[in-house]
Amino acid sequence: RDDAFWSDGTPITAADVKFVIDATANPDIPSPRRNNTRNIAAVNVIDDKTFEIQLSRATCVVWSDFINFRIVPSAQFAADFSDVTTNPLNTDPTVSGGPYILEEYRPGEFQRYSANPNYWGGAPSIPTLVNRVIEDPAVVLQAIQAGEIDYASLRGDEFEQLADTSRLNFAAFPQNNVSFLALNWVDPSNPQPAYDANGNLVEQTPHPIFSDVRVRRAIAMAWNKADVLETLGGETGGTLIASSVLPSLTWAVNPDIQPYPFDPEAAAALLDEAGWVINPSTGIREKDGMPLAFEITYSDLLAYFETIALVSQDYFRQLGMDVTVTKLEWATFLNEVFLGQRFDVAVLSNSGPNPPDPDSLARGLTYSRNDIPGSGGNVVSYVNPDYDALLDAASTVPGCDPAERAALYYQIQQIQHEDVVYDFILSPNLIQIMSNRVSGFEPGPWWGLYGFTQHVNEWSIGG
Template sequence: MSKLASIAFAALLACTVTPAVSQQLTYSWPANVGPLNPHLYAPNQMFAQASVYEPLVKYQVDGTMAPWLATAWTISEDGRTYDFTLRPDVSFSDGTPFNAAAVKANFDAILANRSRHDWLDLTRQIARTEVIGPLAFRLVLKAPHAPTLKELSLPRPFRFVSPAAMREGGTTAGGIREPSGTGPWRLVETRLGISDTFAANPTYWGGKPAFERLVVKVIPDPNTRAIALQTGEVDLVHGAAGQIPSEAFLRLRDQTPAFSAAVSTPLATRVLALNSARFPTDDRAVRLAINQAVDKDTLVRTVLDGLEPRADFLFAPTVPDADVGLAPHGFDRAAADRLLTEAGWVRGADGIRGKGGRPLSVELDFISTNAQQKAIAEVIQADLARVGIAVRLVGEEESSILGRQKDGRFGMIFGETWGPPYDPASFVSAMRAPSHADYQAQRGLPDKAEIDGAITAALSATDPTERKRLYARILTALHEAAVYLPISHAVAIEVHRSTITGVSFGATLNEIPFAAMRPAAPGAGR
């Protein structure tokens, strides 16, 4: 936070506004939520998709799978056939019944564009779907696929829109007529650049939300969002750290009785992907030196205010199948210097190294509206300059950064693992899809084909010991190639005004339990 913004924010702490109890819950997000097609990606925002559409099974905080739109399921002995019993008396928000025919219609629409979803291995493995009764649905796979239930629980694409909302071309060719799901909320208004409004679904099978309306205000700047929270323009911030500056979060948590705040357990890993197919990060010595030259402890303490623990590996050791006994590269600036010198990178008069007439200069791309990414990038730029690596910072809007991730136009680029239930299976599955930054970053590795083969084998392995062995092979190869710079383990934060209660974290980073929130008793927090 700038000094001026910090002074303004501190002044606002002394003049907190407490609005009256309302049937409207107001949240904020950097952009509009999009058309909310459950079977498509950007610009659709995942937290909003997950508020409107629901899965067959739901991932729980303890890592187990719970019944949701399916009340029960069985798996055949060969691991290929899943039979689901669907929940009775459920309808979409447009009144269309939810049944096995609706489930099959959605699967058919998704699989009609299978290539768009090929980052998710389940879409490759589905052989056919069948309606075996009004509330009985069968999913048949080509081969056993261990993460099937977890991948069915994801916010997209295996969620269900009303068949009446589908166009003749399905859900992707012509889009959808309206975002009609079975969830607790329905989108009723979008004002571009201003807000999106959701109304409580009065026929929701799980019980109508306590708030009548959920208004999501478009506030791109984290400092402005913090001030909006302080003045009562919004009721809460909730999501990945960086929704508001960490300084503002700590002030509200520690000094302001009108607010409550919390930090989740670690959910994902914040990383930089280093492009192995582009100069100069195509040199393993450069990638390894980058890992050794960044002082992550200082970065976490100063930029992240200690909210996120330091990360040494792509996945935390607590992630299933990810504790494979790797040794951290560690912070060692002298070792990074020696490594670059031994690899032939010579310092010039300006302190920047070069080889063969080409400077050791790397582009680092980040989302320009993400103040946290910008601050981290500046620290990394300074750390790498100390070992003779020049870093060019390029801040662009989110759509441009996504474009760079897809086509490999980056030297270093921000990314995160996806947290539960994606990690590790769904995340490593996507490493084989060219449209993902991980594929582009790994494309120059000489053993890329072998890594992809091990991923394919791990996803179909039903024996836990064999699956663990394959993940060890994958993660060891990526770690030794130094194709990632792990920074910290990402957490979610929430800060809410004391005028609301029932605020908690979801089981995943992308689901916010708005439906569990309710107005507090009159006078709370005054």
């Protein structure tokens, strides 16, 4: 668009688009989105407002790959990407291409935004937005009921606690997100990429517990995941899942794959078969003198992560496992666990793009080329060349016929299930709440892409 400018008056250009994609593809930049650049051969700037993306191969997931890139003012960054991770603009984005400009940021308290009068979509009618940070859900509910805040996103159980919704507009949508226990397949003391610099497969030391599929299957059957869903409001709060394919992608969900049943007797039998037997003197399972002891790590990012950790710990202990739980601040968890791959079991969630495609989550979480400590999403180090080939085939079906793609994703889900690549738990719902004094708010399933502020420049406030 010729009328698209950054808030400092400089135009938004094709060079800004190229910068972001090239930086993401750069192996020296620890970006978890590098997988989104895998099909890109080159990004060419034609003129200030036109760019061309050359693909290395035909792909059915081009939009889901590209749509989640966030364009930045490239003139504010070093051309060689040397300050991409350290630039002050990352945490103090004083230049904006959107309808609002950040004016004040107090970590843990609020962000204050002022309207951008030069926004290409039209100057917002609401001059100021304040995004308050309220960690306690009870306080959020009180603030909604008292009219102290106009918007909040709630879990199902929180929404059910609202006593009066007469002054609210609301809608529930499945999140483009899956939650799971990540069971590390390899030794967490020495994380390695699946492939070396020459493309050769790296032989990694197996995890002493979770490298055995019988143990992983026992874990999946040892605890009742419905307990977690109930704390989120039951069916209002989400859906139990059996794979990385989102329940909303009905065309790609294999109906024959169901979540592992809660069956502690079968789980105990699998552990016995794998050689982990109860020591009568301690009540803890052992194998060759080694106790079945491990740590579940989770972050403070979402409250229900703690629920998952504590509920699963309780069930695992009942079967003779010595389980500890550790809560980490999100930044530490991100670096040590998600990026660092230093964990036994981790409580995780992952979000796909909008519009969703079954390739995104499956590839991000399970493709062997994404087993890269520091940037890859395959945090459990799952390596299966035949599985990788299915993923590649499903994303390159000639003509992108949904039926042909679905048949391949059915096979992909079957392998995920049999190998217990992850112990999948649920896909949560998000309930968006807005005061009815705000006009123009249109809740929708695109929350993961735009946030709740899509079309925010069209909002207005009544009485």
